[in-house]
Amino acid sequence: MGWLSNLLLPGRLRTGPTALLPERPDPKTLLAIAQLADPDARLDGDDVIAGGSRILAPVELAGEILGKLGVTDTEKLWACRVAAEGPLPIDYFDKGLAEGIAYRLGGWSLTQGEPTDLADSDKRGALVYLPAAPDAEEVVALLGETVRPVESLDSDRWPDGELVHGIVHIPVNRGVVTDAYAGADVMVTIEEGNRIPPAAQVHWPYLTEIVVARVSVLEPAPASEADTEDDAPGNETADGAADSGPAGSETAGAADADHDIDHDAGTGEGAEPPAADPAEDAAADDEPGEAAEEFDEEALLARVSLALALANRLQGIATDQGGFQLAEPEDILPARYV
Structure with a gap:
């Protein structure tokens, strides 16, 4: 990853919606989770398309980047950012998709703020x-x-x-x-x-x-x-x-x-x-x-x-x-x- 990508990545992940995960998820696992929310979800290369949103392939995070995201108690995480495909998703579906992925993979949700543990959420x-x-x-x-x-x-x-x-x-x-x-x-x-x-x-x-x-x-x-x-x-x-x-x-x-x-x-x-x-x-x-x-x-x-x-x-x-x-x-x- 180049220096420019390293510079811009924390901001993109922080605004989210992003799922921060303790382990790198398999594409088939991401697809299976996405299909719970949208049975028509499909793979597109290393990404997953679901409900008008794209779940980007996981990116490894460590060191300085984690610090910029407010994560200080772990050495490495994997980030799956969810981006809208075309018009904005209805009813913030992209945010719910990131939260659902994080919830099922034991991770945290990140949307315009600090990571949130969803284990006790609604x-x-x-x-x-x-x-x-x-x-x-x-x-x-x-x-x-x-x-x-x-x-x-x-x-x-x-x-x-x-x-x-x-x-x-x-x-x-x-x-x-x-x-x-x-x-x-x-x-x-x-x-x-x-x-x-x-x-x-x-x-x-x-x-x-x-x-x-x-x-x-x-x-x-x-x-x-x-x-x-x-x-x-x-x-x-x-x-x-x-x-x-x-x-x-x-x-x-x-x-x-x-x-x-x-x-x-x-x-x-x-x-x-x-x-x-x-x-x-x-x-x-x-x-x-x-x-x-x-x-x-x-x-x-x-x-x-x-x-x-x-x-x-x-x-x-x-x-x-x-x-x-x-x-x-x-x-x-x-x-x-x-």
Whole structure:
């Protein structure tokens, strides 16, 4: 590599999107990963073409170049830069492609900043793309077979909800969200939109709109936290003030329900944050961190298993948040191709 290339390379890699990898990837491995996001991906010499983007052949980085990229704790890395082919990729597909490659090869993503470790990113969320909206009865029946049921309907949290076979069905019909379904610890929201990833375009080239089933953690009801505070020692003096407040508890419950649906079924590409449970935090303090991590991983794999079951029953495809297809639950875990 010439001195001019050495001078310009760090800037090009830093602006990215770039996947920084601990080992040189085989072209066939890169192609296999790219085909998870775009089944029509193909080799072009040493490069890979996928979704209107070109994954450039890996370049070895060491010494001064790594320092310019902000990497100081390793002697050598391999960089795969992703460049747009023609017009800019739709919905930042090139950025998602670099992140997906780094995630599956145990590396880091680099886009206009410092390297980012994606092992705990929102790539661990599960989606199901469907060609049409499913019947509520079919979704309830499937969830009733696969998730922990709800014992009773919380009418404050779900004022419009209906408990059927242990599953709460909430018709929403607000914005892009049409329906929501809740089990004891998981939520599935049904959304409609026109952002169709390449993996879905290949399956249904005729579609102009698509349905997304988003599987996420069901967070504890905000009302439960308030009740806990009211029962705590020293809060007796606040009871009168609480009783003298506005007589709008049902309205507040409806607002909480709206918040739950908006939070769990956001239209963006956000992560699915875990529930903040004080009891779980205390348990984590008493046990090694590895045990807590295994518990989180087990719950994650259960959600992906649910997404795969939905995809199989409803004739859809399951992907992570980046649009990479999932064939089995373990595909959601990082460094699967190392």
